Amino acid sequence: MRDDAFVRLTHEGPLSLVTMNRPDKLNALSQEVLADLKEAVTEIKGRRETRVVILTGEGKAFVAGADIAGMRDLDPIAARSFSAFGHQVFASLEQLPCPVIAAVNGFALGGGCELALACDFIYASERAKFGQPEVGLGVTPGFGGTQRLGRRVGVGVARELVYTGKIIDAAEALRVGLVNAVFAPEALMDEARKTAALIASQGPVAVALCKEVMNQGEGRPLPDGNALEVDAFGRAFESPQQREGMSAFLEKSKATFGDR
Ligand code: COA
Numbered sequence: 510m511r512d513d514a515f516v517r518l519t520h521e522g523p524l525s526l527v528t529m530n531r532p533d534k535l536n537a538l539s540q541e542v543l544a545d546l547k548e549a550v551t552e553i554k555g556r557r558e559t560r561v562v563i564l565t566g567e568g569k570a571f572v573a574g575a576d577i578a579g580m581r582d583l584d585p586i587a588a589r590s591f592s593a594f595g596h597q598v599f600a601s602l603e604q605l606p607c608p609v610i611a612a613v614n615g616f617a618l619g620g621g622c623e624l625a626l627a628c629d630f631i632y633a634s635e636r637a638k639f640g641q642p643e644v645g646l647g648v649t650p651g652f653g654g655t656q657r658l659g660r661r662v663g664v665g666v667a668r669e670l671v672y673t674g675k676i677i678d679a680a681e682a683l684r685v686g687l688v689n690a691v692f693a694p695e696a697l698m699d700e701a702r703k704t705a706a707l708i709a710s711q712g713p714v715a716v717a718l719c720k721e722v723m724n725q726g727e728g729r730p731l732p733d734g735n736a737l738e739v740d741a742f743g744r745a746f747e748s749p750q751q752r753e754g755m756s757a758f759l760e761k762s763k764a765t766f767g768d769r
Pocket of ligand 1: 533534535537538573574575576577578616618619620642643646
């Protein structure tokens with residue numbers, strides 16, 4: 510990554526930490542920010558030691574949305590391609606082989622809420638705020654809000670949030686199931702790291718297979734999803750990590766799994 514990139518990427522053993530880093534504009538997602546995020550995701554994908562990712566924001570926002578200044582003068586064709594690019598970047602994040610925890614430290618509005626939804630699950634600071642305020646700007650959500658939000662919280666709540674554009678606090682986000690847990694601002698990253706460490710201590714091939722089939726099964730009829738699981742279960746036995754994990758249990762020792 511460039512030194513002046515809008516996304517900071519650091520690695521700590523099995524953890525890769527992605528920090529959206531455009532604090533003067535509340536980490537708003539311009540074309541450039543999205544391109545930097547794409548680069549970070551590509552680097553993580555190629556780093557075999559990474560078993561888990563935490564994504565957070567620098568300053569008082571997680572991400573306050575797509576860049577309104579950059580969008581105002583777009584024509585319909587350019588708008589479509591901006592939306593498609595955002596979708597492409599978020600899909601690559603969603604499809605990373607290791608889990609991604611969104612640690613939402615502040616505003617997660619519009620594209621910020623959508624970015625958090627492209628992560629596997631969300632931890633929030635008590636200061637976090639969520640919403641899809643796009644209709645107030647005369648547009649629809651463009652990076653997945655009309656699709657991923659309903660899959661996460663149910664269509665009723667999603668429709669209400671999208672049609673009203675209202676902003677909800679962390680407690681409400683917890684109540685509707687948008688976030689898994691809420692922490693004091695100073696505890697958020699420690700808690701995300703604890704969960705990340707727990708994930709990183711599991712069999713990485715197994716975790717990656719779980720993520721793959723949970724993603725692919727979403728929205729499919731149950732028998733189709735279950736068929737994906739049968740296949741994944743068999744594939745888990747192709748890895749030496751299966752024998753390592755089971756032998757360690759039977760020998761009452763701790764498994765050493767290696768990389769994903
Ligand atoms: N796009 C572009 N710039 C943005 C932005 C966005 N989505 N969100 C914030 N910014 C910029 C502001 O324009 C301001 O820039 P400036 O200092 O050059 O004027 C800077 O970030 C700080 O934001 P500011 O509005 O002064 O902070 P605040 O604490 O008073 O308000 C928010 C915070 C999040 C309530 C407010 O910034 C906001 O409503 N942002 C837009 C949210 C939105 O509609 N997102 C969906 C976009 S599709």
